[in-house]
Amino acid sequence: MKLELSRVVQGRGRLGVLKELGKTGQHSLEVPGCLLHTHLGAVPHLTRDTLHTLSNLPSVTQVTLSNIAEHQEVLEEFKDGFRRFAGLHNTVLYCSLHDPATPCPTGYNTTKTVSVWGSGGRIELTVAKFMALQKTVQPDWYQSMADGETWQSGTSRKRVRKSVDRTLAHLDECLLVHQNSQELEGVEVFGVVEGGDILEERVRSGRETAKRPVAGFCLDGLQTGSMDQALRTQLITAVTKELPEDKPRLLQGVGRPDEVLACVEAGVDLFESFFPFQATERGCALCFGFDVSSDPELAAGVKFGTRQHPVSGGVRRLCAGSLVEFSGVVELAEEKTASGETRQNGDSNPADQSRMTSFEIDLKDKRHRDDFRPLVEGCGCYCCVNHQRAYLHHLLVTNELLAGVLLMIHNTAHYHAFFRALREALANDKLDVLKRRVLGEGGGQTERNE
């Protein structure tokens, strides 16, 4: 793979294209961008027909060993690789270790093993087993085995140091096997940068990983809920200083729009697109605005939050159009602000990712019962063209499976359109305008009508 950057502005992000992806080298992915998050190759809830109502999907499909590991025997018998097994066509396959949408229990990694959690329980992976899996999955690109169990608050310095050491050791072992495997010829490996919330360890991990012959870097242990954005930005900025400019950086476990924006500015190129799925599981529709073609608020002088206290800006214009509904979130944010921390949107740890954010509307809310508008005016997705909020509300209230299908279509469309807008904003020097749009008002045009 080849990263061609067209713009690099320190502290403002990078813009470019990741080219020559896949074994045929025919695919490319614009950055900043995201991968297509799947469960075993299926975008959650969607079959090929429903998926293909969406256009401009990322050319890279993400699968995770947490879904795949338990099927190792089946894949070995199949012999032709995961892509064929899943009926995937014309896509680049990226294999990660964990599913960013589903945090798993910690405390099981050892010096020589990491554990993933499949449908039947815990599966322990040595480097040998990990690499055997990669050989049978036959991805175009994968992340090296890594120990990232540092995200819980109160992780000791010793434990963080161990995660860096182990991850480097795993990387070296993986690379050894990789270089000696004909099955993995042409397949790219990403090294994984660890280091918890300790600056020195982050720098050490970045520096050491950069010495290895990897195609790019995963940044691990920084997922939503593990730390506030200020610290995340600080750590990412420090790490990227140690990494070569011409190799891509993939940030794991971060998907919320405000965090994405901040991390792009800190130097991240790629994200995992699991956020739309999480919103779908909550029965929520993404609705935040990212249109920067005209910005009437600029003239009106709308107050927007600084990076430290973004929610205060968010309070003024909330997706649901009512302060009352968000009182829980607002109070929480204010408390935390007072104590000096900034916790966005009420998340306190990755395991509690079910909390709604200010970037979405809760369609189970009674206010949508007889709302015959689409989820988002002007959204061209199948759901918004064909259905109304009232119908989605009904489907959610009656626990109908179609709710997940329609919401997944919309949320995916909305999220990928956000990334397109982000790239456009970077290209046209409108990042500040975009930030105001996304952060300053959480609701976008939808709730202006409410």
Next chain:
Amino acid sequence: MAAITERGADVNTLENSMSLKKTLSAASPLALRVVAECSVTKARACDLILPHCAVSTPVFMPVGTQGTLKGITVDQLEGLGCQICLGNTYHLGMRPGPDLIEKANGLHGFMNWKRNLLTDSGGFQMVSLVELSEVTEEGVKFKSPYDGEEILLSPEKSISIQNSLGSDIMMQLDDVVSSTVTGPRVEEAMHRSIRWLDRCIAANKNPDKQNLFAIIQGGLNAELRKVCLEEMTQRDVPGFAIGGLSGGEEKDDFWRMVTLSTDHLPREKPRYLMGVGYAVDLVVCVALGCDMFDCVFPTRTARFGSALVPWGSLQVKQKQYAKDFQPIDPECQCPTCRQHSRAYLHALFKSDTAAMHHITIHNIAYQLTLMCSVRQSIVDGCFPEFIRTFMKRMFPSRDQYPGWAVDALASVNVPLE
């Protein structure tokens, strides 16, 4: 799959839609054209012209209880060639309620389904779903499972809700009695159903847009059935359903009541056998003269990983399919079978709901393809041969043919050797 949509498209070509309008403008929102009749059995192939589009019969109607077919978009349903599906008056009447649906331009508008809809009356759910229901001459009294409020579902109320839903075919409210019940209750229910039919006819606000079907009752009693048929066929309704069967009754009794009913129903009106959907039952009951069928079974069983195939069913979640790399049915043209293997679906069931949707699509395709093949064989004059081939495929050997099916088919001149 192409075959189905082509045939569907055939019936919906421009010239047909012109004659459709002509046919329908004659003050009736339903017209039945008998295209072919089997010279051996009582089977017919018809074009059923309804307000939203024409329907080729015999037809299997998938059930979309709450204004959605579980996990399937209306586009996918249309793509499979479905021309008519069901909604449930009881469920939709409770949530979201007729007023909201009316505001949404009827059930068609609410779920954005452009083809035909059939709604049942709510009667069956009353009796099967609701614990405390009391049937009087007025209607069925029950307690709402959502807020405990006492509700009366009368013929007038049922038709009112169905008028709001705007379905192309509405069912009368009938006094539903389980097919395993015997004694005077059955007779009482039969007579009451006739009286309720008259009340339903009187209550229909949209006779020019919505078709009201009668439902023949009478349990497993031939005499009662005949009385009911005699009475109900005197009413001017566009179609008849055969009700009160497909409960827990013996199949031997079941088919006898079906064939008795079709013997006494008019040729020029559609016959709808309610609650029947197993492949063998469909084929046999077509031979006995039925045109329309509905059943939750194919879509419900899909969600449990059970895929319907010409030789029975395949439980995808079972271990034996973990390494089976062929599609569910190598001859099936549905999107699922064209793209995925049994092994992949088996694995996917452990990770995502999409697995259920794949099987649902396949099962609907199976049912619709079956009906299509049945229709074509009637048109081609080889339905009896079709039946024999079908049975051979479905059952490993002759002594596994269900006795009732052998008897039923023999009764319409198709002996199975």
